[in-house]
Amino acid sequence: xxxxxxxxxxxRASLAAPVLLGLALSLLPSxxxxxxxxxxxxxxxxxxxxxxxxxxxxxxxxxxxxxRPVTLVTFxxxxxxxxxxxxxxGWRRIKTRLGGEAARVRFLFVSVDWRxxxxxxxAGFARRFDPGFEGAVADSAQLTRLLPAFRAAARYDTLPxxxxxxxxxxxxxxxxxxxxxxxxYEFASEPAKLEHDIRALLHERPAAAR
Amino acid sequence: xxxxxxxxxxxxxxxxxxxxxxxxxMAIAAGLAGCAPPAPLRxxxxxxxxxxxxxxTAGYLMLVNDSAAPVELIGVTSDVAxxxxxxxxxxxxxxxxxxxxxxxxxxxxxxxxxRPGGNHLMLMGVRRHLAAGxxxxxxxxxxxxxxxxxxxxxxx
Numbered sequence: 001x002x003x004x005x006x007x008x009x010x011x012r013a014s015l016a017a018p019v020l021l022g023l024a025l026s027l028l029p030s031x032x033x034x035x036x037x038x039x040x041x042x043x044x045x046x047x048x049x050x051x052x053x054x055x056x057x058x059x060x061x062x063x064x065x066x067x068r069p070v071t072l073v074t075f076x077x078x079x080x081x082x083x084x085x086x087x088x089x090g091w092r093r094i095k096t097r098l099g100g101e102a103a104r105v106r107f108l109f110v111s112v113d114w115r116x117x118x119x120x121x122x123a124g125f126a127r128r129f130d131p132g133f134e135g136a137v138a139d140s141a142q143l144t145r146l147l148p149a150f151r152a153a154a155r156y157d158t159l160p161x162x163x164x165x166x167x168x169x170x171x172x173x174x175x176x177x178x179x180x181x182x183x184x185y186e187f188a189s190e191p192a193k194l195e196h197d198i199r200a201l202l203h204e205r206p207a208a209a210r
Numbered sequence: 211x212x213x214x215x216x217x218x219x220x221x222x223x224x225x226x227x228x229x230x231x232x233x234x235x236m237a238i239a240a241g242l243a244g245c246a247p248p249a250p251l252r253x254x255x256x257x258x259x260x261x262x263x264x265x266x267t268a269g270y271l272m273l274v275n276d277s278a279a280p281v282e283l284i285g286v287t288s289d290v291a292x293x294x295x296x297x298x299x300x301x302x303x304x305x306x307x308x309x310x311x312x313x314x315x316x317x318x319x320x321x322x323x324x325r326p327g328g329n330h331l332m333l334m335g336v337r338r339h340l341a342a343g344x345x346x347x348x349x350x351x352x353x354x355x356x357x358x359x360x361x362x363x364x365x366x
Contacts, residue, residue, distance in 0.1 A: 081268040081333070082299055083306050085259050086326035089366055128262070129366075153305050167307035170327075186304065187327055 036200060038193040039174065039183035042151065048179045049145040053110060053136035056123035061108065061136040064179035070201045071106040071175040072194070075147075075154055077113030077166045078125040083187060084109075087172060088129040093191040094198070095130060104202055107133040110146075112154035113166050114139045150181055176201055250277040251352075253360035258290075258346055260366055261336040269294070269331035269348065270324040271360055275316040282353035283314045283322075288362075290346045292335030299327055308332070313353065340364045 052060040065071060072091060076084030088109060095102045109126040111117040119137050126135030138146055147153055152169035159165050170187040174197060183197055254272045261267035275281050286294045297308045306327075314329065316322045324330050331348075340346065344364040351357050 079266055080308075081259075081266045082297070082308065082330045083327055085268065089259070092366070128260070157307060159309070163310075165307050165309075167305050169304045170306045171304055187306070 037183055037197045039185045039189070039197050041183055042181050045180050045182060046149050048149050048175055048181050049142075050179065051138070051142050051146060053138050053142065054119040055134065055136045056120045059119075061134060062179075063108070063175050064177055065106050066177065068106045069104055069177045070198050071108055072198070073108050073110060073150075073173045073175055074171070075110050075112050075150075075152055075168050076170070077111050077168070078117050078121045079113065080166070083170045084125075085129070087170060087187065088126065088133065090188065090191055091133065091172070092130050094194045095132070097191055097195040098198060101199065101202060102132075105198055109133060109135040111135065111137045112143060112147075112168050113137075114143070115156070151184075174198065174201060248274075248276070249358070251275055251281055251356065251358060253348070253350055253358060256348060256360040256362035257365045258333065258340055258362045260342055260364055261333065261340045263336055263338055265336050267291075267333045267336055267340065268326070269333055269362060270326065271331075271348075271362070272324070273314075273316055273322040273350070275318060275320060275322075278318050280315055280317050281356075283316065283350060284312070284353050285351040286331055286348055287351070288333070288346055288348045290337055290340060291333035292337065293333075294348075295332045295334070296329070297332045298329050301327075342366050 048063045050062060050064075052062060055061040063071060063073060072094070074084070074087050074091075076087065078084075088107075091107050095105070095107065098105060107126070107130065109122060111122040111125075114137055117137050119135075122135035122137050124135070126133035143154060147169075150169070150171075150173055152171065152173075154166065154168040157165045157167050172185045172189070172194065173181055174183040174185075174194075176182050182201065185194055252274050254274055256269065256271035258269045259267045269286075273283065283296070286296065288294060296311050296314060298311055300307050300309050311329075314322060322329065342364055346362045346364060348360045348362050349357055350360060
């Protein structure tokens with residue numbers, strides 16, 4: 001009796017299996033759409049403060065640019081020998097991978113070392129890696145508004161012997177044309193990941209970010 | 211003429227396969243003659259990032275210690291920079307900072323890597339334009355008085 005009941009249950013289970021598999025497969029596209037970016041999506045999406053950063057030759061730079069749908073941003077300082085050059089060197093590989101679409105992307109290095117970096121130095125540092133890269137300096141007041149929006153940090157530390165060092169977040173961020181900070185990438189992320197996401201942002205519909 | 215011809219005739223004649231083997235063995239012997247065994251303490255894959263005169267940049271390498279005793283790196287010099295410091299990049303979450311280190315030990319039969327985002331050489335007061343493809347010589351100084359040279363390639 002029990003054996004017959006078990007067999008009936010087993011038979012129902014075998015019938016249900018393809019149905020469940022079909023249901024699972026039907027859910028797959030929605031999972032994929034949630035993973036359309038390879039960077040960390042900032043949630044909730046925050047709009048970067050509308051600041052005017054000091055660029056070379058007295059120019060003022062904002063984080064978002066009306067003519068460039070995507071801006072790649074990082075924070076650093078020009079006396080940084082290791083991490084910042086490695087990041088900008090990676091950006092150059094991203095730009096190469098983007099080919100013609102790189103013309104629609106801004107690459108912006110923001111110096112957090114407002115005590116030592118002149119705007120010309122920040123711009124020159126960025127240009128060292130690519131003539132199209134831009135550099136600017138954020139002052140202390142601007143940083144207090146800028147960094148929390150990016151969930152980033154930067155500060156001066158005094159080391160033994162009164163040497164001053166700069167501590168900063170070494171992530172890269174993608175900001176869209178509306179100034180929304182969309183995605184972040186840890187140091188030494190694969191250029192292919194950023195290339196993928198930049199292309200996705202360049203081609204997204206305006207409503208996609210909401 | 212006759213003498214030369216006589217000498218040729220005195221040389222043992224060998225079939226083509228044997229001659230090929232001989233040529234191959236000679237080539238291997240010649241190759242081996244130019245190969246010295248690698249030094250037990252050596253710097254490999256040294257490179258510097260491009261830099262402008264007066265600027266700062268970083269250098270990286272792999273320090274290999276195949277000897278049976280630990281070694282301690284206490285300094286690096288080069289004629290391409292006024293000063294070279296050894297630094298480690300300290301990471302706390304997403305925040306990074308640099309910390310100068312005076313000495314770095316490499317245990318016996320181990321290696322120490324200098325790489326972007328980790329240990330690195332900080333070159334300050336770069337004396338000449340370091341363009342991609344250039345070479346620069348580094349001298350590594352050890353606590354036991356040894357000095358070894360490393361040829362660093364300049365890269366982007």
